[in-house]
Amino acid sequence: MEAAAILFSDAVRGEIHDGVLVVTIDNPPVNALSADVRAGLVAALDRAGGDAGILGLLITGAGKTFIGGADIREFGQPPAEPNLPTVIERIEHSAKPTVAAINGAALGGGLEVALGCHYRVASSATQMGLPEVKLGIVPGAGGTQRLPRLIGIPASIDLIGSGRSVKAKEAHELGLIDEIADAGLQEAALAAVRRNTGQDPRRTGQLAVPATDSAAVEKAKTRILAKARGQQAPAQAVRLVEAAARPLAEGMADERATFLKLRESSEAAALRHVFFGERQASKVEDLEGVSPRPVETIGIVGLGLMGSGIAVAALAAGYRVIGLDRDDEAAARGGERILGLLQKNLSARRIDQTAFDAQETRLSVTAADADLALCDLVIEAVFDDLGVKIDLFRRLDKVIRPDAILATNTSYLNPDEIAAATAHPERVLGLHFFSPAHVMRLLEVVRCARTAPDVLATGLAVAKRLRKLAIVTGVTEGFIGNSIFSAYRREAEFLLEDGALPHEIDAALEDYGFPMGLFAVYDMAGLDIAWARRKRQAVTRDPSERYVEIADRLCEAGRLGQKAGRGWYAYPEGKRQVDPVVTEIIAQCRASKGITPRSFTATEIVDRLLAAMAAEGRKLLEDGIAARESDIDLVMINGYGFPAHKGGPMFAAAQTPR
Ligand code: 3H9
Numbered sequence: 001m002e003a004a005a006i007l008f009s010d011a012v013r014g015e016i017h018d019g020v021l022v023v024t025i026d027n028p029p030v031n032a033l034s035a036d037v038r039a040g041l042v043a044a045l046d047r048a049g050g051d052a053g054i055l056g057l058l059i060t061g062a063g064k065t066f067i068g069g070a071d072i073r074e075f076g077q078p079p080a081e082p083n084l085p086t087v088i089e090r091i092e093h094s095a096k097p098t099v100a101a102i103n104g105a106a107l108g109g110g111l112e113v114a115l116g117c118h119y120r121v122a123s124s125a126t127q128m129g130l131p132e133v134k135l136g137i138v139p140g141a142g143g144t145q146r147l148p149r150l151i152g153i154p155a156s157i158d159l160i161g162s163g164r165s166v167k168a169k170e171a172h173e174l175g176l177i178d179e180i181a182d183a184g185l186q187e188a189a190l191a192a193v194r195r196n197t198g199q200d201p202r203r204t205g206q207l208a209v210p211a212t213d214s215a216a217v218e219k220a221k222t223r224i225l226a227k228a229r230g231q232q233a234p235a236q237a238v239r240l241v242e243a244a245a246r247p248l249a250e251g252m253a254d255e256r257a258t259f260l261k262l263r264e265s266s267e268a269a270a271l272r273h274v275f276f277g278e279r280q281a282s283k284v285e286d287l288e289g290v291s292p293r294p295v296e297t298i299g300i301v302g303l304g305l306m307g308s309g310i311a312v313a314a315l316a317a318g319y320r321v322i323g324l325d326r327d328d329e330a331a332a333r334g335g336e337r338i339l340g341l342l343q344k345n346l347s348a349r350r351i352d353q354t355a356f357d358a359q360e361t362r363l364s365v366t367a368a369d370a371d372l373a374l375c376d377l378v379i380e381a382v383f384d385d386l387g388v389k390i391d392l393f394r395r396l397d398k399v400i401r402p403d404a405i406l407a408t409n410t411s412y413l414n415p416d417e418i419a420a421a422t423a424h425p426e427r428v429l430g431l432h433f434f435s436p437a438h439v440m441r442l443l444e445v446v447r448c449a450r451t452a453p454d455v456l457a458t459g460l461a462v463a464k465r466l467r468k469l470a471i472v473t474g475v476t477e478g479f480i481g482n483s484i485f486s487a488y489r490r491e492a493e494f495l496l497e498d499g500a501l502p503h504e505i506d507a508a509l510e511d512y513g514f515p516m517g518l519f520a521v522y523d524m525a526g527l528d529i530a531w532a533r534r535k536r537q538a539v540t541r542d543p544s545e546r547y548v549e550i551a552d553r554l555c556e557a558g559r560l561g562q563k564a565g566r567g568w569y570a571y572p573e574g575k576r577q578v579d580p581v582v583t584e585i586i587a588q589c590r591a592s593k594g595i596t597p598r599s600f601t602a603t604e605i606v607d608r609l610l611a612a613m614a615a616e617g618r619k620l621l622e623d624g625i626a627a628r629e630s631d632i633d634l635v636m637i638n639g640y641g642f643p644a645h646k647g648g649p650m651f652a653a654a655q656t657p658r
Contacts, residue, residue: 006047012040014047019055020193021048022186030068031061033109035080038087041113045090056097056193059117060186066102066126067110072135072272075263084109084141085256088116092203097196101189102126102177107165112141115150118201119192120177122168123185128176129165132259133233135275136268136645140259142205144240145251149207151175153241154216160237161224209245217242230513231645233262266655270647274637277630277648284460284472285627290453292461293403296320299375301392302382303334303365306409309437310381312341315359316351316438317465322375323365335365341438369399376401377462379431381409389413390421397422405455407431408446411482416449416475426452429459432479434639442638443468444479471635474625481635483620484613484649488640491612492518493548497590499597500605502568503578508602509609513643520576521641522551523567531555550589554582607656614653 006014011027011034023044025031041059048054061067070084091098091113100106100114102122111128114120122128130143138144139160148156151174159166171177181188221238228234236258244251262268297320300307311321315338323338325331339360346356364371372378378400380392389408396406406428408415419428430446443466445459456472463470473479478486492505506517516524534552541547554567559582561567570579590597600608613636620626633648646652 008043008047009036009040011036012044014044016054017058017190018194019053020058020190021051021054021056022058022060022190024060024062025067026062028063030065030105031063031110032068032071032073033084033113034071034074038080038082038084041087042082042090045094048094048096054096055197056099057091057094058099058101058186058189058193059091059113060101060103060189061110063104065104065110066100066106067113068105069108069110069131070140072275075268075272084112085252088112088141089205091116092118092205094118094201097193097199097201099189099192099196101185102128102168103185105165108132108139108143109141112139112143112146114177115142115146115204118203119179119196121179121181121185121189121192122171122177124168124180124182126168127165128168128171129163130160131163131165133161133231133237134163134271136231136233136265136271137262138233138237138240138255138259140256140263142252142255144237144255145244145248146204147176148209148241148244149204152210153212153244154220156241156244157217157220157224157238160241161220161228161234205248229515230511230643232265232267236262267645270645270651273630273647273651274634274644277628277634278469280628281469281471281631281634282460282464284456286453287457287460290457292458293376293405293454295376295405295458295462297322297375297377298462299324299372299378299400301325301372301378301380301396303331303337304381305337306433306435306437307381308334308337308341309435309439310379310409310433311338311363312345312438313433313466313468315342315362316345316355317467318362319465320362321364322371323363324369324372325365325367328367331365331367335363338363338365369395372396373399373401375404377405377407377458379407379409381433384410384413386413386417389418393418393422393428397424403427405429405458407459409433412478414475414477415446419448419450425450427455429455430473430475430479431459431463432473432481434481440639441467441469442481442635443470444473444481444635444639445470446473446475446479448475469634469638471631472627473631473635474623476620476623476625480620480626480632481639483625484616484632484636485640487612487616488609488649489518490548491609493550494546495600495605495608496550496586497548497593497595498600499590499595500600501578501583501586504600504602505605508605511602512606513646514641516641519568523561523569523571523576526561526563527551527555527567528560531560548589550586553585553589557581557585610649610653610656613649617650 013024015022025037027037048057098117099119100117106114106128130139132139155174168180172180224234240255298314299322300311301324303323303325314321323334325334345351408418408430415430419425429451432444434440434442443463447456460470502519506519509517559566565571569576617632626632629650633650636642636648637644
């Protein structure tokens, strides 16, 4: 018999289906576990406990999410009762069966609620995980203690330490869920409640942690800790999971104290800034209500490293791709390069054979401009030279459909000048990919002076389908990323001249959390391209501006980086090493300018670099090139290796006491 809806709180309602209390969390947008939800769950448990007619509880989420986790907006506010561990303990200790019907993402506290239930059934499309470390915290409602009891310590270290989520199939194989219900999730969950009625509940917290092989634990630990450079949360998560075999209450108390401490850390504040910044980035001024144009076929001109990476990203997103290169031979070579990348994805099991076949079928290459007439969007990725790009855009303008969009992937040229060469500058925008384009998540979407709103909206929609993080930028040399990077590079060179050595600067950056110091990166990338650019710019350089010649001296001495076996460092047997020759070149350059070198601490080095980046960032904001500080931070984190747990240069500079 069906009963009317019971309101347990504004965000939790119940209905009785054949004696089962179906509890639905309805707290848009992601059913986060706000105080209202927690109170509603307790009220539902009270009701089930006190009503002899109720057999058990089914907990599910309204809409497409089960529960997106604790309400991150509540972090930083005084805690409100009931707290989540208590609610979950009540679920686990319910005398009547509690079943989680996982209808969509079950993340963080959401998965912890499911772990507290006696049985878990999920629909196949769901993702599950404990992503807390990505917010600089550890799970705070039993995740580190209950998960190992279900799936063992090594698998828990992997999931909790990395914060990665798994799909239902993997979750089932791991033992994280009991059942996948492809059709009729609610029916399957109701059946589970009925089956479990009158049985001894399987309480996760009362299970013994499976015996573990210590080599497997070490392996999982090493992998997580190697990636956790400078961050506290992953190491704490590993520690808690490793100790899960102790009594539950002891483990829970340790977990709670660690969670509360980390929640107040600067690392957590930085990662929350990144989290909300990513959600903000898609909110673009003037685009409210503007519909993107439909895009199914993308033309890519220039099938070199960048073009083929873009093609692979587009094929993976389900687009048809037509690659164009200057002649048949170049087009065929480009096609081979793209297939080679797809093959690599197949070998590394990033895609399966069916996906490979489908992607290969959607790819064609050509040397005839006219073949691009089928495209909805054409992205050029040819040599970064204004003349070359203008010629190309004039040609493309004549062959593509009037409603098709033209995008340039330039990194330094002015896309307004490229657009002005076409008859329809309003359909031109910049899509600045980062290399390798099928791997790097960042995409700068460049709004040119005359880009039409629906063209910009299309760029953003395509970026989303490509699973890129799109950041809108206005036109300035180097857009957001390379502008900030130039300021960073310039300041690092000033530091060199003022007295710091390359390895001191690199060590300070690496300790701060960059995967690699700036000078080591230069050596890896090669010093020649930037040298050629400096030589071109020499004629127009303002002689009153400070210019550091050290890099030029290195290039003149043939020190072009790792490929030459030497650059800012020496590389005996491939190992990076300080080279006294470089130290001497630097000393000579300082002496020629009459600079008396002084020493710098690692903190001074980082502070000066942050201040330079932040000053450039403020300029971009004042000039309207970047819309908000977090956009700048996200560009530097996702395109230039700035450590996410420091929040990006704007956030970090604001935290530094001056
Ligand atoms: C935790 O659980 C700690 C516990 O262990 C311990 C507790 C004691 N809270 O991403 P979207 C907002 S830590 C508040 O675009 P999607 C988001 O800001 C938490 N707000 O949607 C945005 O708002 P707006 C662990 C949240 O469909 C809107 O929802 N959980 C939360 O692409 C839509 O977001 C996580 O780390 C939240 N937890 O993806 C999961 N989550 O519209 C974080 C989202 O105002 N969330 N919002 O800009 C996600 O990964 C995705 O949001 C999700 C949906 C996959 C759920």
